[in-house]
Amino acid sequence: MEKFNPKLHLPILVFGLAAPFVVPGLTIQVAVLWVMVLFALTWDVMGGQMGYNSLGNIFFFGAGMYICAIVQIAFITDVGAYTASNGGVRITFTHQEYFMGLICGIIAAAIGSALIAAALGWTVFGLRGPYFAIGTLGIALAAGELMGTWEWVGGGGGISMPVYPGSADGKAYLFYFLCFAAAVGTYLFCSWLYSTRFGLAINAIRDDEQKAEAMGVHTLRYKTIAWAVSAFFLGISGALFGNITGFIEPLEVAFPTVTFGIFMVAMSLLGGKGTLWGPVLGAFLFHFLKEFTWTYFLGWQWVALGVLIIVNVVFFQQGIMGWLMEKFPEKFGIVVEKKEAAE
Amino acid sequence: MTDAPVIEVTGVSKSYGGVVANENVSLTVPAGGITGLIGPNGSGKTTLFNSIVGYHPIDTGSIKFKGEEISTYRVPQIARLGLLRTFQQTRIYSNMNCIDNMLISIPHRRTGFRDMFKDRADKPTLEEVDRLLDFVGLYEKRRLISGDLSFGQQKLLEFAMALMNKPEVLLLDEPTAGINPTLINGLIDRLRRANEELGITLFVIEHNMRVIMNMAQTIYCLAHGQLLAHGTPDEVQNDQRVIDAYLGAH
């Protein structure tokens, strides 16, 4: 596990803690930045570290969002009736109802998503290479379509989330810090995970899965857990994001496969997949580029982002961290070591 | 050295569509020794190895490891029993450095849930890694990305990884193929020492006659998927059928 490094970690920590007070107008944008960091880190557990490139990880984001919403609503009223009224009846939650619902919702979202991932793993992990990517993409697309037909959870019309019982500023701060904590938690967890045998095993699966099997590694077990880990944190991010937007709906908010779903991949690649810091770096850069294109490419921002993804994939595969490793291998400990020198 | 067989192959046949790769092959590998498997290209040696370690179902026959029928087991299960193989086309984890390659090659026989999340490099394991990398002469390169090593070095690394796994039996598919002739003697020496000092039973596919004749106590010869002859190196070397098979094949 990484040791605390003041030069590296401190500025980020300070930025994270101070941002909502220094630039209050941007609280939500910075909160989304932390969600992006979480996205990139969780995608990389699978894609970068294990070599299973999923195009459908966004599925767990949506699953967590819906699970959390259902739990929050079920805390005080009947879900079917609530969604059927289409936000018509505004129920005022007491503080206690709201926060109990939220806490239980987030926990349920995390655990529920992880369980779904574990269950799906048994069917999906027989797929390799492009079939895995397309299969996971299919799962995310199917989820969006099917949720749209399920009236109990609001169908295509969506669900208005329970209203925060307090000021708008209070809500922004609360969810900002929850997002920040979720991102830091994900980072710390990944950092620890990669320092264990688990990290070695998923790297081995990435490099040569059949060799790993031939050496007796329990590959299916590792793969399933890796996916469940991704799903766990993605579920949390979905739960938070749904509450931030205040309204959830299957295609654009919960399962945005061609936006957030592909951003995860793009951010990991940009920063350098298969490294701990690459995804974090990629998320920061990508998020700033995205905000930049939103401001300066009026109307054409999506096209600009797509082009960015293409350029990244086609011309800059290894990402920033990969490029640094190629340039300065000795900085990453890739050196010839004489025996005497070591002893 | 004892004579109790660790591997017993009885009447194994395997065909790919129309191609019969193994036909009614029976052989035994005694515990503690070095057994050789020779035969012209395409005679079905690799296929037999694949059948033993569980890469594909066999059509007929039985394969026993220490008396246990393993012909229906799958690859990782068999590996965890202590029956390991190396590949003809060397396979290592090419984006990881040598140390990590070794660390993940520890035996997975009784890996429980907690073991999966243990520290990746505890002290005794690291010492073992250093010792084995030194044994195969890769100590200085241990922090290099293994994919950047030369082909011969990769073969040595693969061998060291196999030793790290502490197998009872090691199946080696053409360990000297593609290795610089000057390194071959060193490799033979290490194979022998692995057998004698670590007590690992070796079952070796080898093209290089000089190598296998020097090393093995028993040799089996395959041709066209069938067992042609077996015996001591001398017997096999002077067997007219074996000579014909090699001359007639290519």
Next chain:
Amino acid sequence: MWDNIAILTAAPVFNIQLLLDGLFIGATFALAAYGLALVWGVMNVKNLAQGDFVMMGGYIAWWLGTQGIHPLWGLPASIVIMFAFGWAVYVLMIRRVIDKDMFTSLLATFGLAIVLAQALNLMFGPEVQTAESDFPIRSYFDNAVTIADIKLVAFGLCGLLALAVVLFMKNSRMGQAIRATAQDARAARVMGIDTDRVYAFTYALNAAICGAAGALISMIWVIQPFYGISHSIRSFVIVTAAGFGNLPGVIMAGLGLGVMEQYGGFVLGAEYQQATVVALLLGVLVWRQIEMRRHRQVVQ
């Protein structure tokens, strides 16, 4: 749902309507899937922009229609334009991803798909469109089955195009070069085949085939900037089910998919039509996985 099944059993003639509609639309699916099988088989590129090429072809025909030119002219127009477009895409990006790992081509073309869908949206708006061909609609079986003539025409054109591609692949020099490259690119290079040109041509040909399929779809069905991804998924379903290099299989799977979608949409309700496609994808993948388990790959 059971009501709808009851309708099908009570009035079997409805089946004919569904079946025919499915076959007509399935023919265009098969055409686009054949293009995917081509680029996948020859250059190992999994083109996720497949459906967006289809939509581009559709918009070319539709746009001509709005300019007072009959959309059938859109067919040759989109073939030509999309061929040139495909060639340009190859030169700008695909050339650089061919020898990379398989995920790269998938992701790069996914990026392309986003760009194309968004560009179409900006140029033509998000409305669902149909190119008006003004062909008569005829009724059969006492008005129980109605078929627009354009569907018959499109079906015939689909067949002709497929035949043309097959003959081209068999007889032309470029077709032979493509097949040689598909079998063994290195050997082809040794024989003096300019594989880079072959790849460019293959990719451009695929784009042209998609363009043609799209032009036909715009006349017999609907187009919309963001429908591309469904068409990409359809192509993947068909190719995965049939395997590449298996033209009869692709045709059968394409027609089958068209029919299944029609039935899925009718029996479950129109909102399930998209879901049917994706469910079929998952079904095909799971089936494939079971197949793979049965024939375990052997490692040398």
